[in-house]
Amino acid sequence: MAVVAPASDKPAPIRRRSRLSETWLYLRQSKSGMLGLTILVFHILIALSSPLIVPFDPTDIDASLKNQSPSGEHLFGTDQFGRDVFTRVLLGGRIALVITLTATVIAVTWGGTLGILLGFLGGRIDEAVMRVVDALLAAPYILFLLLIVSSLGSSNRVLIFTLGFFYGIAVVRVARAATLDFVARDFITAARARGERRMTIVLRELLPNVMDILLVEFAMRWSWMLLAFSSLSFLGFGVSPPTPDWGLMIAESRKALQFAPWTAIFPMIALGTLVIGINLAADAVAKALGLDRTQGAPV
Amino acid sequence: MNEPFVEVNDLTIGYRNRQGQIVNVLRGVSLVMPRGGALGLVGESGSGKSTLGMALLGHLRAGSQVQAGTVRFEGVDPFALNPAELQALRGGRIALIPQNAAESLTPTMRVGDQIVEVLQFNRILVGAEARDLALELLGQVRLPQPEAMFTRYPHELSGGQQQRVAVAKALAGEPELLVLDEPTTGLDVTTQAHLLDLLAEIVAQMGTAMLYISHDLGVIARVSDRVAVMYAGEIVEVAAVTDIFARPTHPYTRGLLASIPRLTQAGIPKAMPGQPPTPGEHGTGCSFTPRCTFADGTCETVAPTLDAAAQPGQLVRCHHWQTVAKIEFSQELQQAFHKAVRKVEPEPAVELAGVEIAYTRQGLIQRLRGLPEPPATVSDITLTVHKGETLALVGESGSGKTTIVRTIAGLMLPRMGSLKFKDYDLNVGVDRRPLELRQQIQLIFQNPDASLNPRHTVAEILDQPLRLYFNLSRSERRERSIELLERVRLGPHYRLRYPGQLSGGEKQRVAIARAFAAEPQLVLCDEVTSALDVSVQAAVLDLLAELQAEHGVTYIFIAHDLALVHAFADRVAVLYQGRLCEVGSTDEIYTPPHHPYTETLLAAAPRPVPGLRPHLLGSDVPELAPPPRGCPFQRRCPRRIGSICDEEAPPWRVPVEGHRIRCHIPLDELETAQVSAAEHVIPLEPLSNSVSSN
Numbered sequence: 001m002a003v004v005a006p007a008s009d010k011p012a013p014i015r016r017r018s019r020l021s022e023t024w025l026y027l028r029q030s031k032s033g034m035l036g037l038t039i040l041v042f043h044i045l046i047a048l049s050s051p052l053i054v055p056f057d058p059t060d061i062d063a064s065l066k067n068q069s070p071s072g073e074h075l076f077g078t079d080q081f082g083r084d085v086f087t088r089v090l091l092g093g094r095i096a097l098v099i100t101l102t103a104t105v106i107a108v109t110w111g112g113t114l115g116i117l118l119g120f121l122g123g124r125i126d127e128a129v130m131r132v133v134d135a136l137l138a139a140p141y142i143l144f145l146l147l148i149v150s151s152l153g154s155s156n157r158v159l160i161f162t163l164g165f166f167y168g169i170a171v172v173r174v175a176r177a178a179t180l181d182f183v184a185r186d187f188i189t190a191a192r193a194r195g196e197r198r199m200t201i202v203l204r205e206l207l208p209n210v211m212d213i214l215l216v217e218f219a220m221r222w223s224w225m226l227l228a229f230s231s232l233s234f235l236g237f238g239v240s241p242p243t244p245d246w247g248l249m250i251a252e253s254r255k256a257l258q259f260a261p262w263t264a265i266f267p268m269i270a271l272g273t274l275v276i277g278i279n280l281a282a283d284a285v286a287k288a289l290g291l292d293r294t295q296g297a298p299v
Numbered sequence: 300m301n302e303p304f305v306e307v308n309d310l311t312i313g314y315r316n317r318q319g320q321i322v323n324v325l326r327g328v329s330l331v332m333p334r335g336g337a338l339g340l341v342g343e344s345g346s347g348k349s350t351l352g353m354a355l356l357g358h359l360r361a362g363s364q365v366q367a368g369t370v371r372f373e374g375v376d377p378f379a380l381n382p383a384e385l386q387a388l389r390g391g392r393i394a395l396i397p398q399n400a401a402e403s404l405t406p407t408m409r410v411g412d413q414i415v416e417v418l419q420f421n422r423i424l425v426g427a428e429a430r431d432l433a434l435e436l437l438g439q440v441r442l443p444q445p446e447a448m449f450t451r452y453p454h455e456l457s458g459g460q461q462q463r464v465a466v467a468k469a470l471a472g473e474p475e476l477l478v479l480d481e482p483t484t485g486l487d488v489t490t491q492a493h494l495l496d497l498l499a500e501i502v503a504q505m506g507t508a509m510l511y512i513s514h515d516l517g518v519i520a521r522v523s524d525r526v527a528v529m530y531a532g533e534i535v536e537v538a539a540v541t542d543i544f545a546r547p548t549h550p551y552t553r554g555l556l557a558s559i560p561r562l563t564q565a566g567i568p569k570a571m572p573g574q575p576p577t578p579g580e581h582g583t584g585c586s587f588t589p590r591c592t593f594a595d596g597t598c599e600t601v602a603p604t605l606d607a608a609a610q611p612g613q614l615v616r617c618h619h620w621q622t623v624a625k626i627e628f629s630q631e632l633q634q635a636f637h638k639a640v641r642k643v644e645p646e647p648a649v650e651l652a653g654v655e656i657a658y659t660r661q662g663l664i665q666r667l668r669g670l671p672e673p674p675a676t677v678s679d680i681t682l683t684v685h686k687g688e689t690l691a692l693v694g695e696s697g698s699g700k701t702t703i704v705r706t707i708a709g710l711m712l713p714r715m716g717s718l719k720f721k722d723y724d725l726n727v728g729v730d731r732r733p734l735e736l737r738q739q740i741q742l743i744f745q746n747p748d749a750s751l752n753p754r755h756t757v758a759e760i761l762d763q764p765l766r767l768y769f770n771l772s773r774s775e776r777r778e779r780s781i782e783l784l785e786r787v788r789l790g791p792h793y794r795l796r797y798p799g800q801l802s803g804g805e806k807q808r809v810a811i812a813r814a815f816a817a818e819p820q821l822v823l824c825d826e827v828t829s830a831l832d833v834s835v836q837a838a839v840l841d842l843l844a845e846l847q848a849e850h851g852v853t854y855i856f857i858a859h860d861l862a863l864v865h866a867f868a869d870r871v872a873v874l875y876q877g878r879l880c881e882v883g884s885t886d887e888i889y890t891p892p893h894h895p896y897t898e899t900l901l902a903a904a905p906r907p908v909p910g911l912r913p914h915l916l917g918s919d920v921p922e923l924a925p926p927p928r929g930c931p932f933q934r935r936c937p938r939r940i941g942s943i944c945d946e947e948a949p950p951w952r953v954p955v956e957g958h959r960i961r962c963h964i965p966l967d968e969l970e971t972a973q974v975s976a977a978e979h980v981i982p983l984e985p986l987s988n989s990v991s992s993n
Binding site for chain 2 (some may be wrong): 116166185186194204205208211
């Protein structure tokens with residue numbers, strides 16, 4: 001029998017590094033990703049600490065102070081009821097963040113799992129479910145949202161599950177399309193030939209490969225949902241006044257745009273930066289989780 | 300003109316990697332080509348051969364730069380031309396025939412129009428004249444019915460026909476130099492033989508020079524008159540084709556030639572140790588040092604230069620070429636082959652009887668209308684594989700090899716017939732098979748890039764079968780995976796790597812380790828070495844043979860390379876259009892009488908022996924569906940005897956027990972005709988006389 005030399009002469013040192021820290025290492029190389037992450041962390045920190053640091057009571061009405069421009073005392077000015085805008089901006093993201101984040105997690109989890117499963121199973125089930133998905137996508141979901149919220153009330157639980165359901169529909173499509181890229185590969189055939197269970201194939205073989213796409217999807221859905229939540233508040237179905245909320249604030253002060261623009265601009269900036277931050281961070285995380293990780297080796 | 304036709308001088312091409320260092324893909328390459336010459340460029344993947352070919356066209360991969368040296372085509376530097384001049388050069392004076400014609404032809408344009416476009420672009424031929432010339436070109440590349448071909452779209456043509464169109468398109472500009480980048484890789488052997496024959500003829504007729512890039516030494520031997528061998532971005536040896544194959548003087552050339560399986564030799568060729576360096580990885584000395592048996596201290600520190608060697612026109616880059624040249628190469632080659640030791644037991648492992656497999660099932664309406672059932676993809680397969688044996692399934696693409704293997708694995712269901720593995724019934728899908736049966740049958744795939752999950756580390760990959768089939772604790776699985784990695788000669792440090800960080804050979808070893816983690820009885824190997832470099836291929840075969848000897852497993856081995864089958868298999872089943880043509884032991888298959896289809900395949904297989912012209916049999920037009928009646932090979936058979944072939948299914952003829960040929964021609968006639976044909980056309984290789992086939 002021929003003597004075959006070991007395939008590699010010098011063994012590389014074993015470096016024990018968990019996946020998380022490895023991803024972090026790649027993430028740190030991305031400037032836009034770090035910027036997005038900083039913005040995101042900043043927003044979260046404010047949301048967590050704002051009740052303790054705000055200078056005024058957000059619901060304190062003082063007619064004598066209405067529509068004052070930004071000053072040393074009221075950094076962002078005051079609104080039509082004389083409430084401190086700075087205080088209300090700091091507090092206005094709390095409810096929106098909690099509700100949309102939970103709803104996005106729900107949306108991506110069910111949409112992603114169903115999408116991968118459909119892509120893997122194919123055939124008639126796939127065909128049938130996808131037609132339902134198409135029908136739901138074709139209808140303007142904001143109408144559904146309004147319908148459900150107006151009939152069931154706008155409690156946080158109702159909002160989370162309605163948003164979570166409707167935003168998951170688009171995720172099904174994306175996850176299924178991404179999965180179709182991989183189902184025909186030999187490693188899936190290998191898993192099937194081994195006799196792995198379907199759920200094992202979906203979760204262990206397919207999920208890691210579509211994870212980066214799902215993450216981008218997560219960011220997209222989250223930022224869209226933040227806007228949708230604000231629209232709901234704007235339309236009067238989300239948070240009820242006088243609770244501070246960005247969407248509600250923008251809605252209430254749109255009439256004051258001409259003479260007291262600060263009442264709308266500051267919540268807009270807050271909402272805008274959060275959405276941008278989410279997108280930048282998620283893009284970078286997806287890339288860091290992506291195939292770049294194989295140290296630039298051709299894949 | 301005093302300028303040489305093509306002159307490449309000290310060319311270095313590199314790119315900047317992420318760390319900002321320059322990585323050279325080509326390092327100081329110099330070569331000269333005369334007008335009308337045919338230079339073969341051989342090397343393994345990553346050796347820089349395609350980069351060199353593209354540099355002649357003035358093309359660099361994105362991010363690459365010429366670091367030093369010059370390229371001159373009749374005194375013109377393609378890198379100094381402006382875009383308009385470069386356009387005139389490419390496609391006009393130099394044409395490229397790429398590897399994958401399917402990708403190089405525009406899918407939305409009729410093939411005729413694509414040729415007309417080239418003609419109009421280069422020579423301002425318009426209208427009917429251009430069309431006539433395009434038709435002539437289509438005829439010249441021997442496409443049947445040029446008129447009909449003219450109006451087809453690329454997807455309506457077979458792979459071989461597409462490649463012919465690519466040739467016609469390249470010839471349209473009447474180029475002086477053709478750069479061919481692996482134009483026949485991925486084609487069937489018979490198609491390849493026809494295309495090579497066509498190229499040789501056209502080039503001789505038109506006086507076009509050829510730079511033929513390939514990793515396949517058999518193809519190189521057939522088309523080139525000089526050969527340059529590349530290793531790690533350098534030319535390590537250049538010589539006339541006969542000298543390269545008979546008197547190689549560089550240890551790498553020798554190793555490469557010794558590592559390819561040969562049609563005339565049974566047994567596994569000698570594996571070259573190690574693997575080629577990745578670009579930028581080589582040290583100061585000779586880049587082949589780590590794999591070289593002649594290497595000493597000088598080789599590690601001093602880089603050798605390309606010096607004149609013994610034969611006229613032979614250049615070699617080695618400090619010790621004189622020592623190497625003293626060893627007679629034919630002697631060395633004889634010792635290179637070794638038979639794998641295995642014990643075949645008389646009890647059958649896999650039994651197939653009258654198996655028929657179809658992809659499409661007739662719909663209700665078709666059945667009600669009484670339409671005849673279309674012929675099945677695979678039909679009438681009766682085969683027995685014994686325990687511990689290696690059975691090779693051989694045939695061109697579309698012959699049903701993979702279909703049969705997938706059915707055995709339970710990924711498809713047969714329409715008729717019975718499949719048995721030991722006492723288990725295989726007529727059920729993998730979902731319904733008991734766990735111990737699934738564990739005993741394992742698959743290894745052709746391309747490890749696709750068969751290993753890119754997001755799993757090697758440890759996770761090996762964990763899956765261990766977790767599924769055996770009730771092992773975490774630490775036991777860890778221990779077992781280290782054992783398995785060591786068994787396939789990868790160290791435990793490979794556990795934490797991703798497939799993207801491994802070379803092709805290493806990936807395939809991981810795939811083998813995964814299959815053997817299940818402790819299988821039957822391993823189905825689907826073209827397991829065809830995605831690997833030649834120098835690594837033999838090592839993988841050795842590994843498979845060792846594992847077989849250790850565990851007594853049975854292999855069903857799919858291959859299209861007949862030389863490889865001769866190296867590795869005990870018995871061979873030849874398939875055409877999903878029907879068996881011939882079954883027998885390796886020795887029986889490779890000596891007459893053959894089935895006419897086996898004969899065709901053997902004749903078309905490229906061999907690393909210059910001066911051999913294959914005798915081409917039949918046509919290379921592939922068939923899409925098997926004929927409904929008669930012999931499946933009737934339409935392409937070179938020994939067709941008449942209407943009996945179309946009407947009646949041929950009988951099985953049995954020359955000796957265990958060898959069956961399905962043909963209407965009596966055996967003695969077949970044998971006489973084939974022996975004389977072989978004597979006429981293929982000169983016997985010197986080796987086949989001196990070494991017994993056992």
